[in-house]
Amino acid sequence: MSRRSRAVRPRKSATRDGGNWRIPEMVDNAPQHYLNLIQRLNAELRWGLSSATLARYSERVAQIWPPPAPLSDNQMRTIIVNYHLDHRVVEALRDRADPEHERCWAMWIEHATHILVGRFANIREASAATMSEQDLSQEAMHDLWHALQSFRYESRFQTWAFTVISNCYIRVYRSARAQKRRATHGVISLDSLPSQAEVIEDSAGHTPEDEAVGTALADLISQILVQHPDGRLHRIFELWAHGDQPLRSIGEQLHLSIPRVHALLNQALALLRQEDRLRTWDDADSV
Secondary structure (H helix, E strand, C coil): CCHHHHHHCHHHHCCCCCCCCCHHHHHHHCCHHHHHHHHHHHHHCCCCCCHHHHHHHHHHHHHHCCCCCCCCHHHHHHHHHHHHHHHHHHHHHHCCCCCCHHHHHHHHHHHHHHHHHCCHHHHHHHCCCCCCHHHHHHHHHHHHHHHHHHCCCCCCHHHHHHHHHHHHHHHHHHHHHHHHHHHHCCCCCHHHCCCHHHHHHHHCCCCHHHHHHHHHHHHHHHHHHHCCCCCHHHHHHHHHHHCCCCHHHHHHHHCCCHHHHHHHHHHHHHHHHCCHHHHHHHHHHCC
16 A cells, blocks of 8 residues: 555554554654644744654644535634644543643633523523523533544534533523423413524523534534525625624625515525524524
């Protein structure tokens, strides 16, 4: 097998030890394309990283996104930048032996408490459950611990972690509300759910943590729409939900008729309503 073939398929080249993926054996086989991207970012953003550090970055990114990854160069650049900014905290949280492990977890317990304390009243009102604020914070940290292995640097770690913590609140709140509905035989209509624009607006609170959660929701919606082949869906939704622009103004900017803008916006909303991840946000924010 040629040296070039081994670079394209690093997993196959690292089979000298029973087929295990061994980082020390990857140094010479790190994907050259990843390394080139990292070198360019190092120069453009003036990171000042050594050649050895650049090689380690390339190895680690190749582990997270084994080539050929179904990502564009721009997406890979975003992942590499996020890795550069956040990998020390992420790896400290994952590794119990890391000297920063305890400190990083203490920091994130504090973050979770700040996010959840203002929302805990909703759970207390929704149910007679005896869960305390500390219990809810520990539940969120349990979720974060188990989700850590799935984090792949597609966003900043803080945005991703706030989403995990908020989803914990959503799950606990929905469970508490369901218990209350069963006890009172009440029914909550889906018609009472707010529009996506209202969800985004309501998600942005007055604290940095709440604003980050709102940003996480907006990022999630953007990720969903940007994957659609018709790029107009994302653009129209952005102008309507974030720019608060009327359909006529959107049509003039995109050279579309008002009925066409309306049809494309409805298509975007229908696409979002199919996402279970957004349904959980709707349920929580409709309180």
